[in-house]
Every structure is written in structure tokens, then in C-alpha cells.
Amino acid sequence: MTSTPAEAAEAILPALAARTSAYRIDDLDDHARRLVRTAFTDTLGVALAGSGFPGITMIRAAAGIAAKDGGSLVLGTTQRVPALDAGLLNGVAAHALDLDDGNSAMGGHPSAMLVPALLALGEEIDASAPDVAVAYAAGYEVMIRLAYGLNPAHYQRGWHPTSTIGVIGIAAAAARLLQLSADHTATAMAIAVSHAAGVKANFGTMTKSLHIGQAVRNGIFAAKLAAAGYTANPGALDHRQGFLPVYNGPNGFDAARIVAGLDGLPLVSSEYNPIKLYACCHSTHGAIEAAREIRRAQGFDAGSVEDIEIIVDPNRLPHTDRPVLSEALSGKFSLQYVTARALLTGTVTLADFDGDAHRDPATLELMSRVRVTPSSPDGRANSFTATVRARQTDGAVLAATCGPHASDRDTPVDPLLLQRKFADCAGRVLPTDRVSSLSAVLRQFPDTGTTVRELMRLAEVPSRPDARGTA
Structure with a gap:
């Protein structure tokens, strides 16, 4: 350049x-x-x-x-x-x-x-x-x-x-x-x-x-x-x-x-912003999706996996090749950790990055069997796609190649998926009626007549004693 x-x-x-x-x-x-x-x-x-x-x-x-x-x-x-x-x-x-x-x-x-x-x-x-x-x-x-x-x-x-x-x-x-x-x-x-x-x-x-x-x-x-x-x-x-x-x-x-x-x-x-389903670096989401697909495959047994290979674009590696974690937050940038969690549980949740979650013995054992490998150039610059291969003790090799679960230019984000994610996130702080009111206004955004002040009043944590969150 x-x-x-x-x-x-x-x-x-x-x-x-x-x-x-x-x-x-x-x-x-x-x-x-x-x-x-x-x-x-x-x-x-x-x-x-x-x-x-x-x-x-x-x-x-x-x-x-x-x-x-x-x-x-x-x-x-x-x-x-x-x-x-x-x-x-x-x-x-x-x-x-x-x-x-x-x-x-x-x-x-x-x-x-x-x-x-x-x-x-x-x-x-x-x-x-x-x-x-x-x-x-x-x-x-x-x-x-x-x-x-x-x-x-x-x-x-x-x-x-x-x-x-x-x-x-x-x-x-x-x-x-x-x-x-x-x-x-x-x-x-x-x-x-x-x-x-x-x-x-x-x-x-x-x-x-x-x-x-x-x-x-x-x-x-x-x-x-x-x-x-x-x-x-x-x-x-x-x-x-x-x-x-x-x-x-x-x-x-x-x-x-x-x-x-x-x-x-x-x-x-013309541009687009894929939304996330998992609370970790987007560079790891392709591996999560591939691991989830493997876990659903007939014959998969997490307890018999003896070797896992994750193949990703080299641009993903400097910040996501983390075989050892210093704290739970580090797991957000570890292909090894999130892939192990997805293989063990079928998904990756917010709780996987809290407290001592990164010290879970079963996860650490599976992480020790993971290898991360850069993919060969294939014309897709800066790809977020990942391939995961899991070899089991019986010799079976289960593999999947996936990109992040996200919308793209041709497929707008599913409104129902977006609303479910919003309700799950906002519901951790706001009571159900507030979540519904806020969601209704946002569904009309930016064509709603609501001002920012009115919108933010709906986002307040209610002060009544039974409300969730901290007033």
C-alpha cells in the first residue's frame, strides 16, 4: 500500500x-x-x-x-x-x-x-x-x-x-x-x-x-x-x-x-455488521460453530477425543492462539478454550468467562489435546471461517468447516433472533415490562417519534424494590 x-x-x-x-x-x-x-x-x-x-x-x-x-x-x-x-x-x-x-x-x-x-x-x-x-x-x-x-x-x-x-x-x-x-x-x-x-x-x-x-x-x-x-x-x-x-x-x-x-x-x-451470538472474540466464532456441528454428529464422544486440530486464517492467530489462560476473560480470546467448551457442552455462554470457569478440569484436559494451525491461502483474505477436526480413540475423525453464525449483505439479521438476544441481555438488568417497552420502541427506530431522552428513560432500572438490577 x-x-x-x-x-x-x-x-x-x-x-x-x-x-x-x-x-x-x-x-x-x-x-x-x-x-x-x-x-x-x-x-x-x-x-x-x-x-x-x-x-x-x-x-x-x-x-x-x-x-x-x-x-x-x-x-x-x-x-x-x-x-x-x-x-x-x-x-x-x-x-x-x-x-x-x-x-x-x-x-x-x-x-x-x-x-x-x-x-x-x-x-x-x-x-x-x-x-x-x-x-x-x-x-x-x-x-x-x-x-x-x-x-x-x-x-x-x-x-x-x-x-x-x-x-x-x-x-x-x-x-x-x-x-x-x-x-x-x-x-x-x-x-x-x-x-x-x-x-x-x-x-x-x-x-x-x-x-x-x-x-x-x-x-x-x-x-x-x-x-x-x-x-x-x-x-x-x-x-x-x-x-x-x-x-x-x-x-x-x-x-x-x-x-x-x-x-x-x-x-x-452497503456495509454490514454481523451480530454476535457468543460473548467472545468474533475470530473464534467459526471454530465454535464447527465444534457445535461435530458435537451433534453421530458417534461423537467428548470423552474419547484424543486430538483436536483447529485450522483458521493466519490473521486470527496472533490474538486467539491461547493454550494457557491467566484469567476467565482470557478465554474470550482462546480458540482452544471456546472450542473445548463447545465440544463439551454444545455452546459457549456468559458463565464460561466468569470467576474460575477457566479452571474447569474437563475443559483443561480437552484443551491440552488442541492444536491450532494456520490455513493455507485460498483467496479469501481475512476469512473468519474455521475448520475443526476431532480424532477419537476408535480412529474416527469428525470434521466441520463453518463461519460465524451471522447475517451478511444478502441475508439481513433475523428480527426474531435479534429480539431474543435483546430480551436475554436487557432482561439481566430490567424487568420484563421495561424490556418489552424498550424493544417496541427500538423496532421502529429511527422512524419513531421517541427522543433519546425518552428512550433512555425506558432504559432506566426502576427504583421500586422488586426491580432487578441496582437502582
């Missing part, structure tokens, strides 16, 4: 800003509205389920976050705090369970960034559902376009694109929600460039979800600073000492691809 010539450099952020600041709700076609609706439904449910993550209490205490009248809701509570703090806490909640949607081009999780940011800022300014839908489209455009020009090299170098790229997209989304000019939007993104952070070495620890919370907070902060007149270099992305060459190396990006076709339809009209 190559960078742009010097005379063409330092123009990317203004070009992106001019495009995204002009977005209107009429620019969102049926595909785009379905993508946005799915993103808000799935992410809000996942964030409610993740609101009990212990790290959130630690962050609140360490940062001294206090309640504020007229602020934005901290999910899982009735409390409201400044929008920056709500974005931080709810961003962590949205990613804590690793159950949030993904995007292949981004190599990350766009909605765990965009939805908490837009709900926090949207509640503060009393935005409408169409307002936040348009802002989502703006931020999404920036995130995916940057990924087009940076990945897979950016991901392979060890950066966490959800936060490094995402913070710039959050700034664009927040700027659009605040209705900033194109010039101020470019400034917001330039400020956000200096907040880009997050390395994959921290995957499998509490810090991974902190990447998202911090990026959400800092993206909103960047837009607010730009609105106040703060300055930044609009060439901070493609300057010779800017984001592209500094983070990817002088020849590690394709600047032209970032802006190619910028005058076409918004990317929310």
Missing part, C-alpha cells in the same frame, strides 16, 4: 468532514435504516447486560465520577452523569462482554463506539431518533473508510482499530449531532487523532473494554472542543508526522482508498 503524493496530502479529514456534515435522514435508504436499527437494538441490549462489569465500578471510583442533574444515564442504574462520563462508562459496558457487533473491514466493533456516544450526547442535547441515526451514519462512514485505507496492516501491527480508528469516527458522529460546520468537523476529527490509542496486547483483560470507553469519551470531547473554537491541524491524519504514517509506517496505508467514491451512497447503505 502507498501513501498519497505530498501535494495531495493533508486533505482527507476536510473531505470526510464535508461529506459527513452534509448527511440528512433522507440519505439513509432501507438497508441503512435497518443497519442503524439493528445497531442500536443490539448494542443497547449488550450494554445493559454489560453494565454490571466490575471494571465500571473501579473506573467510577478512580475517576471520581459523580451524579449530575440533567446528565446522561449510566446504564444499569437510575443515575445520570455528564455526557462525557456516561459515554466512558456505557462504552465500557457495551464492549465488556465481547457480545457487540463487528465489521470485517474495520477489524473491530463500530456500534459499541457509536451507540453509547450518541445516546450519551443525544440525551444531553435532547436529540431525536433521526438525529442520532444520521450521526451514526456519519461516524460509520469515517470509521470504515479509514479502515479501508489502513487494514489489515493496522490490525496486524497490534493496534486495536475499534479504538484507534473509532475515536476519529466518534468525533465525526458527535460533530454531526451537534450540527457543526464542515470546518469544525474536520477540527474535531483532528483533535481526536491525538487521542487514538489501544493495543491488542491488552486483549483478554479489563483494559480491552476501557479502550472503547476512553475512545467514546474522547471522541465526544473532541467535538465539544471544536465547537468551542479549539484548534487542531486538519492535516493531522495524512501529514508526514500524522496518523497514517506514524501508526502504519510510511508505506503501510492507502490514502486514496479512504476517499475513493466519497460522493456515492453512504456506507451504511
Whole structure:
């Protein structure tokens, strides 16, 4: 990949800003509205389920976050705090369970960034559902376009694109929600460039979800600073000492691809975000599905398995080849662990990543028989497909090849599947009547007349004594 010539450099952020600041709700076609609706439904449910993550209490205490009248809701509570703090806490909640949607081009999780940011800022300014839908489209455009020009090299170098790229997209989304000019939007993104952070070495620890919370907070902060007149270099992305060459190396990006076709339809009209059924890294889901298929096969006996081979795309291996786990959270990034759990139980659940679950003797025994092997190039770059082969003591070899269970461009997510997942996640915090009311509003999103403030009132944990969750 190559960078742009010097005379063409330092123009990317203004070009992106001019495009995204002009977005209107009429620019969102049926595909785009379905993508946005799915993103808000799935992410809000996942964030409610993740609101009990212990790290959130630690962050609140360490940062001294206090309640504020007229602020934005901290999910899982009735409390409201400044929008920056709500974005931080709810961003962590949205990613804590690793159950949030993904995007292949981004190599990350766009909605765990965009939805908490837009709900926090949207509640503060009393935005409408169409307002936040348009802002989502703006931020999404920036995130995916940057990924087009940076990945897979950016991901392979060890950066966490959800936060490094995402913070710039959050700034664009927040700027659009605040209705900033194109010039101020470019400034917001330039400020956000200096907040880009997050390395994959921290995957499998509490810090991974902190990447998202911090990026959400800092993206909103960047837009607010730009609105106040703060300055930044609009060439901070493609300057010779800017984001592209500094983070990817002088020849590690394709600047032209970032802006190619910028005058076409918004990317929310063509891209897609598969939703997750398992609370672990999407790179492991193909192996889980293959293991589940093997377990259902006639003659399978987990107790007689003596060798397991998992074959995956080499891009999956640096962060998922984990034969030894330091804590339960590490299991979210272990092909060995999740495959063993799926073979033993038929699925992978939230409980598999809690407490001492990673020390289960039967799981450890089966993990010791697992080998992880990179697949040969087959023309499917960055594939999420996995092959699992289980050889038993009787000589039988059972094998399956599967990709993640997810929607794609041609098969929209099953609305019933989405609603079941939402009810399961939100129901961990909210009583049944609240889950039903919130779900009904989200099914009409973004065409509902409900404002963000009204939506977030439905997401509150009721204060009555018999309600589930913490008031």
C-alpha cells in the first residue's frame, strides 16, 4: 500500500468532514435504516447486560465520577452523569462482554463506539431518533473508510482499530449531532487523532473494554472542543508526522482508498455488521460453530477425543492462539478454550468467562489435546471461517468447516433472533415490562417519534424494590 503524493496530502479529514456534515435522514435508504436499527437494538441490549462489569465500578471510583442533574444515564442504574462520563462508562459496558457487533473491514466493533456516544450526547442535547441515526451514519462512514485505507496492516501491527480508528469516527458522529460546520468537523476529527490509542496486547483483560470507553469519551470531547473554537491541524491524519504514517509506517496505508467514491451512497447503505451470538472474540466464532456441528454428529464422544486440530486464517492467530489462560476473560480470546467448551457442552455462554470457569478440569484436559494451525491461502483474505477436526480413540475423525453464525449483505439479521438476544441481555438488568417497552420502541427506530431522552428513560432500572438490577 502507498501513501498519497505530498501535494495531495493533508486533505482527507476536510473531505470526510464535508461529506459527513452534509448527511440528512433522507440519505439513509432501507438497508441503512435497518443497519442503524439493528445497531442500536443490539448494542443497547449488550450494554445493559454489560453494565454490571466490575471494571465500571473501579473506573467510577478512580475517576471520581459523580451524579449530575440533567446528565446522561449510566446504564444499569437510575443515575445520570455528564455526557462525557456516561459515554466512558456505557462504552465500557457495551464492549465488556465481547457480545457487540463487528465489521470485517474495520477489524473491530463500530456500534459499541457509536451507540453509547450518541445516546450519551443525544440525551444531553435532547436529540431525536433521526438525529442520532444520521450521526451514526456519519461516524460509520469515517470509521470504515479509514479502515479501508489502513487494514489489515493496522490490525496486524497490534493496534486495536475499534479504538484507534473509532475515536476519529466518534468525533465525526458527535460533530454531526451537534450540527457543526464542515470546518469544525474536520477540527474535531483532528483533535481526536491525538487521542487514538489501544493495543491488542491488552486483549483478554479489563483494559480491552476501557479502550472503547476512553475512545467514546474522547471522541465526544473532541467535538465539544471544536465547537468551542479549539484548534487542531486538519492535516493531522495524512501529514508526514500524522496518523497514517506514524501508526502504519510510511508505506503501510492507502490514502486514496479512504476517499475513493466519497460522493456515492453512504456506507451504511452497503456495509454490514454481523451480530454476535457468543460473548467472545468474533475470530473464534467459526471454530465454535464447527465444534457445535461435530458435537451433534453421530458417534461423537467428548470423552474419547484424543486430538483436536483447529485450522483458521493466519490473521486470527496472533490474538486467539491461547493454550494457557491467566484469567476467565482470557478465554474470550482462546480458540482452544471456546472450542473445548463447545465440544463439551454444545455452546459457549456468559458463565464460561466468569470467576474460575477457566479452571474447569474437563475443559483443561480437552484443551491440552488442541492444536491450532494456520490455513493455507485460498483467496479469501481475512476469512473468519474455521475448520475443526476431532480424532477419537476408535480412529474416527469428525470434521466441520463453518463461519460465524451471522447475517451478511444478502441475508439481513433475523428480527426474531435479534429480539431474543435483546430480551436475554436487557432482561439481566430490567424487568420484563421495561424490556418489552424498550424493544417496541427500538423496532421502529429511527422512524419513531421517541427522543433519546425518552428512550433512555425506558432504559432506566426502576427504583421500586422488586426491580432487578441496582437502582
